[in-house]
Amino acid sequence: MPRIIIILLIYFSAFYAHANELEWSSFGTLAMTLSDSKQYGFRRDIRSDNGVFEGDVDFKEFSLIGGQLETKLGNNVDFVGQVVLRDIAKSKWDDYISLAFMRYTPNTNWSFRLGRLSPDLFMITEYRNVNIAYSWAKVPTEVYGIIPFLYYDGADVSYSTRVGDALVRAKFFAGESDSIVFADSEYEGLDLDKMLGSSLTYDKGDWNLQFRFSQGKLSAKSNAVDLINTQIALLPDFIWPNKQAFYSKVNLKNIDAKYLSLSGQKYLGNWLFSFELAQVDADSKMISTLNSGYVSAAYQYNQHTFYTVIAQTDSKQYKFNEVGVNTALIPELIQAIDYGANFYSSNQQSMSVGWRWDITPSIVSKLQFTRTDISENGDTLWINTGLDSPKEKVNSLVLSLSFAL
Amino acid sequence: MRNVKGLLILVLWLFAPLSWGQEDMVVVMSKGTPIQTLSKSEVIDIFMGKYTAFPNGELAIAVELSGEPEIRQLFYKKLINRSLASVNAYWARLKFSGRKRSVVDQDSVGEVIAYLEKNPLAIGYIPISSLNDSLKVVYRLNE
Numbered sequence: 001m002p003r004i005i006i007i008l009l010i011y012f013s014a015f016y017a018h019a020n021e022l023e024w025s026s027f028g029t030l031a032m033t034l035s036d037s038k039q040y041g042f043r044r045d046i047r048s049d050n051g052v053f054e055g056d057v058d059f060k061e062f063s064l065i066g067g068q069l070e071t072k073l074g075n076n077v078d079f080v081g082q083v084v085l086r087d088i089a090k091s092k093w094d095d096y097i098s099l100a101f102m103r104y105t106p107n108t109n110w111s112f113r114l115g116r117l118s119p120d121l122f123m124i125t126e127y128r129n130v131n132i133a134y135s136w137a138k139v140p141t142e143v144y145g146i147i148p149f150l151y152y153d154g155a156d157v158s159y160s161t162r163v164g165d166a167l168v169r170a171k172f173f174a175g176e177s178d179s180i181v182f183a184d185s186e187y188e189g190l191d192l193d194k195m196l197g198s199s200l201t202y203d204k205g206d207w208n209l210q211f212r213f214s215q216g217k218l219s220a221k222s223n224a225v226d227l228i229n230t231q232i233a234l235l236p237d238f239i240w241p242n243k244q245a246f247y248s249k250v251n252l253k254n255i256d257a258k259y260l261s262l263s264g265q266k267y268l269g270n271w272l273f274s275f276e277l278a279q280v281d282a283d284s285k286m287i288s289t290l291n292s293g294y295v296s297a298a299y300q301y302n303q304h305t306f307y308t309v310i311a312q313t314d315s316k317q318y319k320f321n322e323v324g325v326n327t328a329l330i331p332e333l334i335q336a337i338d339y340g341a342n343f344y345s346s347n348q349q350s351m352s353v354g355w356r357w358d359i360t361p362s363i364v365s366k367l368q369f370t371r372t373d374i375s376e377n378g379d380t381l382w383i384n385t386g387l388d389s390p391k392e393k394v395n396s397l398v399l400s401l402s403f404a405l
Numbered sequence: 406m407r408n409v410k411g412l413l414i415l416v417l418w419l420f421a422p423l424s425w426g427q428e429d430m431v432v433v434m435s436k437g438t439p440i441q442t443l444s445k446s447e448v449i450d451i452f453m454g455k456y457t458a459f460p461n462g463e464l465a466i467a468v469e470l471s472g473e474p475e476i477r478q479l480f481y482k483k484l485i486n487r488s489l490a491s492v493n494a495y496w497a498r499l500k501f502s503g504r505k506r507s508v509v510d511q512d513s514v515g516e517v518i519a520y521l522e523k524n525p526l527a528i529g530y531i532p533i534s535s536l537n538d539s540l541k542v543v544y545r546l547n548e
Contacts, residue, residue, distance in 0.1 A: 108458035126502035358490035
C-alpha cells in the first residue's frame with residue numbers, strides 16, 4: 001500500500017474526529033543492557049546495528065516511548081494511530097508510525113481494519129514494543145530476533161465467536177512490509193510482498209492456544225548475493241555445467257517465504273506457563289529453514305513475578321556439495337556461497353532467569369539475566385566483529401522500567 | 406492539620422482493602438435491561454474484552470471502576486484470580502496492538518451506577534452494599 005494512503009487515512013481521520021472523543025494513551029520503556037562478549041554484540045533483532053559488547057552500557061536497544069490516539073469517526077468506525085520513538089537503523093520518517101488504521105466493527109463478531117497494522121507473524125509480534133504487556137524484560141531473541149518488520153500496510157478481518165465456554169477467534173490478513181537487515185557492516189533491504197496470513201485462537205478458562213500461518217514473497221537487496229550471482233553467471237560451462245538450476249535457487253528476489261507459529265499459555269494458580277514453536281521457511285539456498293521455540297514458567301507472588309525462559313533456534317548449516325562443479329578452480333566463490341547461504345542459519349540456545357516487579361499497576365521494573373550458547377557459524381542474531389564465527393557463551397543483562405498509561 | 410489528614414488517608418488506605426475484601430461483589434446492569442443472568446465465562450469475556458456481547462447478541466458496554474483500585478483489584482481477584490497488574494498488562498496488549506478499544510472508565514461507584522442507569526446495555530461491578538433499586542444483579546461473585 002503506498003504510503004500516501006497512510007497519510008490520507010491520518011488526515012481524513014483528523015478531519016472527521018470528534019474532538020470530545022479523542023483518547024490519548026502512552027507506553028514506554030527505559031532499559032539498560034549489558035553484555036560480556038568482545039566479538040558478539042547483543043542486539044534485539046537483525047535490523048539493529050547497535051551491538052552491545054563487553055564494557056558497553058547501552059540504553060538504545062530496548063528503550064522507547066510510544067503514544068496512541070484513538071478517535072470515533074462514527075457509530076461503528078474508529079481510527080487508531082500510534083507513534084513509537086526508538087532507535088531504528090536506517091529509518092525512514094514513517095518507520096516511527098507503527099499503527100494508523102481505520103476499524104469497522106459492525107458487531108462483536110466481526111472486525112475489519114485497513115491501514116498500517118502490527119505484523120501478526122508470531123504470538124508477540126503485535127505488541128513486542130509494549131514491554132509491560134509480557135512477563136519478560138525482552139521477548140525471546142531466538143524466536144523474535146529474526147523478524148525485522150515493524151509493521152505492515154494492508155488489511156485484516158477478524159471473526160470471534162463463543163463455542164460453549166470457549167472463545168474462538170479467526171483472523172485473516174493481507175498486505176506488504178519492508179525493512180532493513182544489518183549484517184557484515186552493511187544494510188540490506190528486505191521486502192515482504194503479497195503477504196497473506198491467518199491466525200486462529202482458542203481461549204478457554206485458563207488456557208489459550210494460538211496458531212499462525214503466513215506466506216509472502218520475500219526480496220532482499222543484498223550486494224553480497226548479487227556479487228555471487230554475477231560471478232556464477234560469468235563462469236564457463238566446463239567449470240559449472242548446470243549452473244542455471246543453482247542460480248535460480250540463489251536468487252533472493254520474489255522467493256516464497258512462510259512463517260508458522262504454534263503457541264500457548266496456561267494459568268495455574270500463581271503460575272503462568274507459556275510456549276511457542278515457530279518456523280521460518282524460504283525457497284532459496286540463501287535462507288535455510290529456521291526452527292525456533294521457547295518454554296517459559298513464571299511464578300507471581302504479590303507484586304513480584306519470578307520467571308525463567310529456555311529458548312532455542314536451530315537451522316541446518318549449508319555446505320556446498322553441488323554435483324559436477326570443479327570447486328578446485330573457484331575456492332573463493334564456493335566460500336562466498338557457503339557464507340551467504342549460512343547468513344540466516346541462526347543456531348543458539350539460551351536460558352534466562354528474571355524478576356518482574358509491578359511497582360504500581362501501570363509501572364513495572366524488570367531484571368533479566370540471559371546466558372546464550374552460540375554455536376559455530378550460528379551468530380545471525382548478533383553483530384559479529386570478527387572474521388570467523390566461533391562458538392561462544394555470552395552473558396547479557398537487561399534492566400528495564402516500563403509504563404503504560 | 407495537614408498531618409492529621411495525611412494520617413487519616415493512610416489509615417483509610419490501610420484498612421480499605423480489608424473492608425472491601427470482606428464484602429461480596431455483584432455485576433450489575435440497569436433495572437430495565439432484558440438480560441436476566443450471565444455465566445461466569447460470559448462475565449469474564451465481557452470484562453476481558455474477549456467477546457463483548459450478551460447472550461441475546463446485543464453489544465455490551467463494560468464499565469471499569471478505574472478510580473477505585475481496591476474494588477477493582479478485588480473484582481478481578483474474585484473473577485479470574487489475577488492481580489490488577491496482570492489485568493492491566495493484558496489490556497495493554499489488547500489496546501496497544503490495536504485489537505480492542507478501551508472500556509468506559511468511571512471514577513467512583515456512584516458514577517458507575519449513574520452511567521448504568523442511563524445505558525441499558527452497560528454492565529459494571531460494585532460492592533453489594535452499594536446496590537440500589539435502579540440496578541439488576543446479573544452475576545454474584547461470591548456465590
